[in-house]
Amino acid sequence: MDGINSLRNGPDEFGNFGQFGGRFVAETLMPLILDLEAHYRAAKIDPEFKAELSDLSINYAGRPSPLYFAKRVTEHLGGAKVWFKREELNHTGSHKINNCLGQILLAKRMGKTRVIAETGAGQHGVATATVCAKFDLPCVIFMGATDVERQMPNVLRMRMLGAEVRPVTAGAGTLKDAMNEALRDWVTNVDTTYYLIGTAAGPHPYPEMVRDFQSVIGTEIKDQFQKAEGKLPDAVVACVGGGSNAIGSFHAFLDDSSVALFGAEAGGHGIDVENGHAASMTGGRPGVLHGNRTYLLQDKDGQILEGHSISAGLDYPGVGPEHSFLHDTKRVTYAPITDDEALEAFQLCTKLEGIIPALESAHGLALLMKVAKTMGKDQSIVLCLSGRGDKDVESVGKYLGLLK
Amino acid sequence: MSTRIATRFAAVKAENRPALVTYVMAGDPDLATSQAILAALPQAGSDMIELGIPFSDPMADGVAIQLGGQRALAAGQTLRGVLAMVEDFRRKDEITPIVLMGYYNPIYSMGVDKFLAAAVAAGVDGLIVVDLPPEEDDELCLPALAAGINFIRLTTPTTDDKRLPTVLKNTSGFVYYVSMTGVTGAAIKSRGAVSDAVERIKGHTDLPVAVGFGIKTAADAADIGRHADGIVVGTVLVEAVANSLVDGKATDKTVGAVRDLVADLFAGVKRARG
Numbered sequence: 001m002d003g004i005n006s007l008r009n010g011p012d013e014f015g016n017f018g019q020f021g022g023r024f025v026a027e028t029l030m031p032l033i034l035d036l037e038a039h040y041r042a043a044k045i046d047p048e049f050k051a052e053l054s055d056l057s058i059n060y061a062g063r064p065s066p067l068y069f070a071k072r073v074t075e076h077l078g079g080a081k082v083w084f085k086r087e088e089l090n091h092t093g094s095h096k097i098n099n100c101l102g103q104i105l106l107a108k109r110m111g112k113t114r115v116i117a118e119t120g121a122g123q124h125g126v127a128t129a130t131v132c133a134k135f136d137l138p139c140v141i142f143m144g145a146t147d148v149e150r151q152m153p154n155v156l157r158m159r160m161l162g163a164e165v166r167p168v169t170a171g172a173g174t175l176k177d178a179m180n181e182a183l184r185d186w187v188t189n190v191d192t193t194y195y196l197i198g199t200a201a202g203p204h205p206y207p208e209m210v211r212d213f214q215s216v217i218g219t220e221i222k223d224q225f226q227k228a229e230g231k232l233p234d235a236v237v238a239c240v241g242g243g244s245n246a247i248g249s250f251h252a253f254l255d256d257s258s259v260a261l262f263g264a265e266a267g268g269h270g271i272d273v274e275n276g277h278a279a280s281m282t283g284g285r286p287g288v289l290h291g292n293r294t295y296l297l298q299d300k301d302g303q304i305l306e307g308h309s310i311s312a313g314l315d316y317p318g319v320g321p322e323h324s325f326l327h328d329t330k331r332v333t334y335a336p337i338t339d340d341e342a343l344e345a346f347q348l349c350t351k352l353e354g355i356i357p358a359l360e361s362a363h364g365l366a367l368l369m370k371v372a373k374t375m376g377k378d379q380s381i382v383l384c385l386s387g388r389g390d391k392d393v394e395s396v397g398k399y400l401g402l403l404k
Numbered sequence: 405m406s407t408r409i410a411t412r413f414a415a416v417k418a419e420n421r422p423a424l425v426t427y428v429m430a431g432d433p434d435l436a437t438s439q440a441i442l443a444a445l446p447q448a449g450s451d452m453i454e455l456g457i458p459f460s461d462p463m464a465d466g467v468a469i470q471l472g473g474q475r476a477l478a479a480g481q482t483l484r485g486v487l488a489m490v491e492d493f494r495r496k497d498e499i500t501p502i503v504l505m506g507y508y509n510p511i512y513s514m515g516v517d518k519f520l521a522a523a524v525a526a527g528v529d530g531l532i533v534v535d536l537p538p539e540e541d542d543e544l545c546l547p548a549l550a551a552g553i554n555f556i557r558l559t560t561p562t563t564d565d566k567r568l569p570t571v572l573k574n575t576s577g578f579v580y581y582v583s584m585t586g587v588t589g590a591a592i593k594s595r596g597a598v599s600d601a602v603e604r605i606k607g608h609t610d611l612p613v614a615v616g617f618g619i620k621t622a623a624d625a626a627d628i629g630r631h632a633d634g635i636v637v638g639t640v641l642v643e644a645v646a647n648s649l650v651d652g653k654a655t656d657k658t659v660g661a662v663r664d665l666v667a668d669l670f671a672g673v674k675r676a677r678g
């Protein structure tokens with residue numbers, strides 16, 4: 001069991017991971033957040049809830065996802081053995097479905113009749129629209145106008161699934177702006193509406209709850225690796241937007257000190273370029289936004305910067321509070337990956353393994369490529385391949401000059 | 405020693421009318437015009453001023469105040485600049501209470517102690533920080549009270565009787581009742597529900613209760629002000645600024661547009677109970 005010095009005990013009853021987290025929301029939302037927490041606590045220990053979620057995870061989402069030995073990438077890098085946790089094979093094409101299944105069951109239990117969500121890459125929007133179709137709830141997805149453009153295939157999927165996609169033109173039209181607009185909708189329709197947050201960020205209890213729903217990733221990795229190699233992996237790598245696939249991958253390993261953990265932040269045009277990246281931990285400082293205290297990209301007056309990443313899913317100036325805590329305690333090493341490095345990893349994965357990764361996951365792979373080379377051939381490193389790249393084919397084609 | 409806020413509420417009570425609380429965004433549409441607007445507010449009938457601190461991500465605000473904040477930021481407004489505006493205002497006006505309203509991050513970024521010291525020195529009377537519920541009182545509310553600055557809390561239609569004591573516990577100055585679940589500038593859904601809520605809150609506290617969000621006209625002010633101790637008007641004033649601009653720049657009509665509207669609203673509060 002987790003001891004008192006365990007890193008897996010957070011958050012405390014106020015939603016804090018060390019100095020990070022909390023519940024920084026308008027009073028209108030506060031009673032609802034407390035109610036959500038109470039419902040979540042009850043659901044967490046309810047065998048019926050667990051059974052229903054487990055059934056959906058297996059028969060609807062296709063869990064467990066495979067742990068795949070990436071032979072050609074391993075040979076190419078010439079270091080540690082490389083493994084992919086194939087979250088991109090889940091129904092809807094990413095890890096996002098894990099969280100959506102858990103939260104939609106909760107929304108039902110709370111008697112909510114309408115669902116809203118924010119989305120960047122559109123993967124969370126698609127996963128939300130999917131569970132809303134299945135559970136017959138109307139849903140509205142807020143998506144930055146810039147992202148609507150660069151992730152068009154997902155916009156079409158959401159609409160076909162019956163969701164209303166509302167493009168948000170404020171700011172740079174990316175994930176942060178979509179989240180602001182979702183919060184405004186929520187404040188307005190608080191009685192009927194469930195806000196299905198897509199990452200391990202926001203006011204307590206979201207960071208904890210989303211982490212719990214995503215922790216199946218790391219738990220499965222541990223199990224599958226044990227079966228394959230009879231031990232623990234030496235390192236686990238994931239990309240970090242808000243941080244849900246990363247915390248889901250890391251959580252089971254936090255107390256296993258022999259397992260090194262790495263998070264890839266969006267380095268955009270480079271960490272030295274002002275407002276040219278979305279690496280909140282490497283390039284930001286603690287602040288308060290969207291319900292939690294966490295590392296944020298901000299100017300000297302505390303105004304939030306838009307940031308930049310080629311990847312819509314990582315283009316967010318904040319990060320989940322548990323990552324801020326793991327960054328400060330140095331349990332996880334976070335490093336920025338530039339747009340160019342991600343594009344290179346994207347192509348490498350496609351050509352060597354026949355797997356087209358999401359641009360988000362390609363950031364994780366680019367970091368893995370750096371780390372694996374420094375490791376021995378008898379060691380193993382696991383990447384959370386968080387999503388598939390179908391949505392990115394057109395954008396990447398443009399970047400590579402394959403389209404006019 | 406009585407605070408400026410308490411003194412003003414006592415004065416309007418003696419006149420048997422609600423207080424007119426006006427919200428403007430500090431630095432909108434530019435620093436100099438905004439300073440002139442601020443100075444014009446008390447002359448036009450504003451009893452108390454809420455001065456908005458612009459923030460990049462105003463999650464509880466509707467489009468009008470979002471745009472006002474963007475204009476202020478584009479004009480170079482900062483939290484220090486907002487405090488400097490108050491300081492300047494205080495040189496000529498020692499009595500009109502000023503409440504700063506905004507979001508926590510700019511304050512957190514400056515540092516709570518540094519901010520409070522500067523706010524006291526500038527002559528700030530109260531704070532409304534939208535994203536600091538009672539659950540986060542240690543952050544700013546308690547230090548502000550210790551520094552002698554009122555911390556004014558929002559109560560909303562979702563704040564039920566069970567929660568109300570929690571919300572009122574460290575509230576001081578007055579209680580701000582948000583007339584509906586929604587962002588600034590939306591429409592009030594039920595006026596009857598608003599007066600019921602004001603009565604309900606008064607059953608829990610002796611503090612004055614002001615109502616805001618959705619009050620747009622003198623008629624609204626008269627109507628809502630019949631039961632409330634104060635009414636807060638913001639969005640329409642920020643819209644008046646916006647409508648007076650040409651190519652995004654202030655004109656000779658800008659200050660007057662706000663002044664005229666405030667005078668009109670003041671006529672509304674004067675007849676609220678008459």
Ligand SMILES: Cc1ncc(COP(=O)(O)O)c(C=O)c1O
Pocket residue numbers: 094095120121122123124198199200239240241242243244245246312313314358360361386387388
């Ligand atoms: C495939 C994929 N990976 C990662 C992310 C980043 O989110 P998170 O950091 O919450 O896993 C996204 C977000 O859109 C995504 O679509």
